[in-house]
Amino acid sequence: MMYWLRQSISARSVSALDNAKMSWWQAHKPTTRRLAQLYSALLYNAHVRGFIEGEIYTGNAKYACVPGFNCYSCPGAVGACPLGALQNALGSLDHTAGWYMMGIILLFGITLGRTICGWFCPLGLIQELLYKIPTPKLRKNFVTRALSYLKYIVLAVFAVGLPLWYGLKHDIPLPGFCKYICPAGTLEGAIALLSNPANTGLFGQLGILFTRKFIILLVIGLACVFSFRSFCRFLCPLGAIYGLFNRFCIVGVRVDRSKCTHCGACTAHCGMDVKRVGDHECINCARCMSVCNAKAISMNAGRIRMIDPEAAGNEQIAAKENRRKRMIWTAACAVLVAALAWFNIFDPSLNPLVTTSADGETAETVEGGVTEIADEWQSDAPVGYEVGQQLQDFTITCTDGSEFHLADHRGKVVFINLWATYCTPCVMELPHFDAIAQEHSDDLSIIAVHSSQAAKGVDDFLQDKNYQILFAIDTADKTVWNIVNGSTTMPQTIVLNRRGEVIFNEKRSMTPEMLEQLYSQASE
Amino acid sequence: MEKNGKGVLVLQAGICVIMTCILAYAALSIYTSGMEARQAGDALAWIYTPEAVAAWVPWVLPLFLISLAVSVYAWVKGIRDEEAEKPVVDTENTRNLVSGNKEMNDAIRQERRKQQLITAGGWAVFAGLLIPVLLYFTRESNFPADDLEGMFAAMAANCIPWMIGAAAALAVSFGMKEASMKKEIELSSQAAQRKTPGAFPEGRTVNARTASIVRITVLVLAIVFVILGIFTGGAHDVLVKAVNICTECVGLG
Structure with a gap:
């Protein structure tokens, strides 16, 4: 019996999949x-000039999330990563x-479910291309099926547990999966x-984490x-979330129970660890359609049949399907061309950088008054933000109401730290700055x-921290950011010597030892 | 497949493994030598430098090019692991198909009970092995605010073995269940034919009406949440985090 079943399924697979008689x-x-x-990989990464310039896209399209796994720190990314x-x-x-x-995840889940994994995920594409490398392959078995439950643990621990714990308990944003695994x-x-x-x-930032x-x-x-798709099957938390919606999602593969003969050819030919077509492991790739002799499997979008198993033997259905396909691809190509043009040429967020203010609560910058600078602290260096240059003067209102006028601090070592409450390393290094400020308070x-x-929560964040250092929020037109060459990458530290010359300007996390060394260098 | 096909596949596999090992060794080597400068007193010294990375290119590039050439050769010649394309018969499906047409005797019933016990036991052990992970998360001292690296190292040491153990327990139970199902198939093929074939167990299925209700409800909820999110600033928060790179979040740290 077992032998007969194996032969039967093999025969079907040979008739459907054997490439021997096909041309290359x-x-x-x-x-x-x-x-x-x-x-989808191209559309998600339509900011092609980002790869050339090495800068990420900072336009308003990132209000929206893309459905698949695509890091928003990718220079080409034009949407946010949902995870x-x-x-x-x-x-x-x-x-x-x-x-x-929550709304976005529900929306993607109920409309597409794991169809996203099979059709619209760039990471899925990369995994499938890697699987194309001709090597001996490991086939699915009971071990891989057990491992497929690991992704739920990864989801619970790294994507939900750690961010929630650190967010609620310590006010530290910690996207655990992004930071430790992704x-x-x-x-x-x-x-x-x-x-x-x-x-x-x-490169200066790279360390143990990298x-x-x-x-x-x-x-x-x-x-x-x-x-096959090892990350997707065993580790991907996004796939784990979408899998929960798979039985209800609008677009996906459907089995006509009245036609199904339960031969098992569909699951036997599937690379994923599925038990049934359309279960939480199924990525709705629709490959099983080609091995189903009963023509019981179709790809549906609600009541519309996107891929009809009857199309192979019915010219009318095939013509209708082709017409629909042509229409979809024409529209998709038009969208892609428009996206490429917009994100590389016309988007106003492209050079010069234009960003929106959080809520109009930012501090005002006051044009610096005339400050007398003692001769010994005068500098002949040109104005700029590079090491060896003299940093341009600025005045900014601090969160405690006082004003910080850079020229007033000539004769002292000055550390300028660019940070944000939503940046983990920024938040983690603030105590180090506070400690060194207390140690050398006079100098x-x-x-x-x-x-x-997103400066709305800064006051709340600082309320119970009792830091001694000065805090300010940059102006809407990014005065300080522009003066010190701040970018989309944080944290950044700028160190000035007593003459107001830049001796250090790097985007990296600081340790107490680094700050101490910088202080020593700047005070020489 | 050609006669030398298997050799090509093994060669390519070897290259992939060696290349991965060299890259991993390179990363570790650059890190350890970079740390030496820091430990010598220069806290600002870069651990990774473009020069240090470039020094490893001659080790990896030739292997990459050989791998590329082998891949092209294999694709042109149509060399691939044909075993991987063969169907993997689902034992449970086969069991359902076979036993649906056969009379159930005591031996078959006993195997069925055994399978149920194995399944329940497997999931119980799986859940049991995850309890220490859960307990680890309930201890506040395990998640200090000032040492995220230390927290991760301790969490990895304390939780990952339990997670692997849980997956291994599940794998063992799946393996035992499969063995028992194979035995049941053999027993069923020797059993007498049923007069009226039993229904094939469909598993949990959702009828169209329930599915429609769930879809509409979730869709409405999703739209409401998105609108609510836009008006309460949630969408702006997403934008802000997406246009500013938190370096550590992408591994630059």
Whole structure:
């Protein structure tokens, strides 16, 4: 009996899948699904000039999340990553991002479910391309099926537990999955930024975190070469979330129970650890349609049949399906061309950088008054933000109401720290700045300037911290940010010697030892 | 597949593994040598430098090019692991299909009970092994605010073994269940034919009406939440976090 079943399923698979009689092109030409994957990868990363300039896109399109796994720190990304945004929302529940992200996840889940994983996920595409590397492959079995439950633990611990705990308990935004695991962040964010010569300065930040995440990326990549979609099957928290919606999602594969013969060919040919077509592991790739002799499986969008199993033998249905396909692809190509034009040429957020103010509550910058500077602290260096240059003077109103006028601090060492409440390393290094400020209170001035964006919660954040250093919020037109060459990358520290000359200006996290060394250098 | 097909596949697998090992070793080597400068007293010294990274390119690039050439050769020649494309028969489906047409005797019933016990036991052990992880999360001292690296190292040491253990327990139970199902299939094939075939167990299915109600409810909720989020500033928070790179969040740290 068992033998008969095996033979029966093998025979079906041979008739449907055997490429021996096909031409090379017929066997290897991209499928509609592969084209959809490529299309979505291009659309999500339509800011092509970002790869050339080494800068991320900062326009308003990032209000919206893309459905698939695509790091928003990728230079090409034009939308937010749903998992990154969800973790940030969980880590800052008082900032009310929770409703929006919950709505977005529900919306993607109920409309597409894991169809996103199969058709619209760039990371899924990368995994499938890695699996194309010709090596011996590991087939699915009871071990891989057990491992497929790991992603729910990863979701609970890293994507929900850690952000919630640190957000609620310590006021520290900690997107645990992004920080400790996410291979998309390492590949599309870190490596894509580092590979641009314009970002050589970012090498200074690399340490244990990058080393660990790089090795995780390598292990996941190697696993994907040998085992089909390893990350997707065993670790992906986003797939775990979408899987919960799979039985109810509007777009997905459906089985006509009245036609199904329960031969098992569909699950037997599936690369994922599915028990049934359309269960939480099914990515709705619709490959099973080609092996179903009973023609019981179709790809539906609600009541509309997107891919009809009857199309192969019915010219009328095939013509209708082709017409629909042509229409969809024409519209999709038009959208892609428009997106490429907008995100690379016409978007007003492209050079010069234009950003929106958080809520109009930012402090006002006052034009600096004339300050007498003692001769010994005068500098002949040109004005600029590079090391060796004299930093341009500015005045900014601090959160305690006082005014910080840079020229008033000539003769002292000055640390300027660019930070934000939603940036983990920024928040973590503030106590170090506070400690060194107390240690050298007579000779050192420190001002921590918060980004002009999302500055609403700064006062609340600082309320119980009792820091001695000065805090300010940058103006809507980014006065301080522009003077010190601040960018979208945080944290950033600028150190000035007693003559107001820049001796250090880097985007990296600071330790007490680093601050002490910088203080020594600046006070020489 | 050609005669030398398997050799090509093994060669490519070897190259992939070696390349991964070299890259991992390179990262560790750059990190440890970079840390030496810091430990020597220069706290500001860069651990990774473009020069240090470039020094490893001659080790990796030739392997990458060989791997690319092997891949192209294999694709052109149509060399692939044909075993991987063969169907993996689902034992549970086969069991349902076979036993649906056969009379159930005591031996089959006993196997069924055994399978139920294995399933329940497997999930119980799985849940039991995750209890220490849950308990770990309830202790506030395990999550200090001032040392995130230390927190992660301790969490990895204390939780990951339990997580792997839980997955292993589940794998063992799935394996045992599969063995028992195979035995049941053999027993069923020897059993007498049923007069009227039993219904194939469909598992949990959702009828169209329930599915429609769930879809509409969730869709409405989703739209309401999104609108609520836009008006309460949630969408702006998403934008802010997406246009500013938190360096550590992408591994730059």
